[in-house]
Amino acid sequence: xxxQKVALVTGASSGIGKETATKLLKDGLTVYAxxxxxxxxxxxxxxxxxxxxxxxxxxxxxxxxxxxxKENHGGVDILVNNAGYAIYGAVEDTSIEDARHQFDVNLFxxxxxxxxxxxxxxxxxxxxxxxxxxxxxxxYTPLGAWYHASKHSLEGWSDCLRIELAPxxxxxxxxxxxxxxxxxxxxxxxxxMKRSGDTDYANLAKSVSKSAAESxxxxxxxxxxxxxxxxxxxxxxxxxxxxxxxxxLARPLLFLRKYLSDKLFDKAVMSQV
Numbered sequence: 422x423x424x425q426k427v428a429l430v431t432g433a434s435s436g437i438g439k440e441t442a443t444k445l446l447k448d449g450l451t452v453y454a455x456x457x458x459x460x461x462x463x464x465x466x467x468x469x470x471x472x473x474x475x476x477x478x479x480x481x482x483x484x485x486x487x488x489x490x491k492e493n494h495g496g497v498d499i500l501v502n503n504a505g506y507a508i509y510g511a512v513e514d515t516s517i518e519d520a521r522h523q524f525d526v527n528l529f530x531x532x533x534x535x536x537x538x539x540x541x542x543x544x545x546x547x548x549x550x551x552x553x554x555x556x557x558x559x560x561y562t563p564l565g566a567w568y569h570a571s572k573h574s575l576e577g578w579s580d581c582l583r584i585e586l587a588p589x590x591x592x593x594x595x596x597x598x599x600x601x602x603x604x605x606x607x608x609x610x611x612x613x614m615k616r617s618g619d620t621d622y623a624n625l626a627k628s629v630s631k632s633a634a635e636s637x638x639x640x641x642x643x644x645x646x647x648x649x650x651x652x653x654x655x656x657x658x659x660x661x662x663x664x665x666x667x668x669x670l671a672r673p674l675l676f677l678r679k680y681l682s683d684k685l686f687d688k689a690v691m692s693q694v
Contacts, residue, residue, distance in 0.1 A: 427451045427494045428656070429486070431477060431534070432504030433470075434461035436603035437553060440649040441501055442470055448653055451494060455486050456504070477504040477530030478522070483504045487537040494542025499656055502531040503553040507568040509609045510616030520567045527571035528578065535582070539591070543562060546590040549661065551652055552579045556671045560678045560686075564613060564622070564629050576587060594655045595664045599671030600642035602653070609633060628694040643668035 428445045432438035433454035441461075442454045445533040446468050454465045455475040462472035468664070474491060475482040490497055505527045508519055535550055542548030557565065558572035576595060583593035610630045647667050655661040664670050678686055 426498040428499035430501040434458040437645045438503040440645040449549040497538040509613035511622040514616040543589045548591040597666040599668035602642045
């Protein structure tokens with residue numbers, strides 16, 4: 422179909438990215454799935470997606486993905502910036518090198534990819550940039566300074582981008598998931614304990630690790646499909662919301678952050694660890 426929209430989903434090897442790619446395929450879009458772990462996307466290829474190996478921090482990889490889509494379909498109509506991860510650990514215990522990589526993945530990499538797809542969208546006078554933030558882009562948790570900083574930055578960056586692109590008919594949407602059943606908890610706790618498990622912040626690190634385990638393992642999170650459904654709605658509508666919050670605890674915590682004072686919210690957060 423000539424008028425079939427082309428979507429590019431990053432971080433598509435698992436979790437929210439994989440669910441989103443699957444959902445957009447079902448919705449009838451042409452889907453390119455990009456991730457470092459190429460071998461984890463064979464199931465998406467079987468469903469009809471085009472899988473491409475890409476590290477969001479490598480310029481050559483990003484250029485290759487965009488040029489491939491340009492050659493085959495002209496350009497990207499829907500960009501889902503999902504690739505991301507979280508580093509946890511006390512600020513004092515976290516190297517600036519690790520902190521810089523957090524921003525390279527969660528902000529600068531997606532920003533570069535966005536820059537490269539925008540000329541086509543502007544020419545078409547249509548398109549959607551969908552940025553996967555987090556409720557962590559509005560709230561904060563102990564030992565998550567660099568992760569939350571990257572997501573708070575993504576929120577502000579997206580707001581500015583939305584205003585810049587409005588005259589060209591390009592929408593910018595921010596997705597703010599709560600606790601979702603993904604690899605987040607496992608990826609976060611191990612490195613955090615290596616950084617702060619034997620320092621003066623050890624007691625706090627142990628408490629945060631225990632709390633995360635309870636949130637993700639015992640009480641469970643929402644399935645990634647709830648995020649994919651929200652993205653699907655944003656893609657389908659002509660006038661998407663600027664923000665979509667979904668998943669376990671997202672709306673309640675965002676509500677509390679909006680209406681509680683800083684000190685009261687501090688107490689609420691620390692009561693959980």
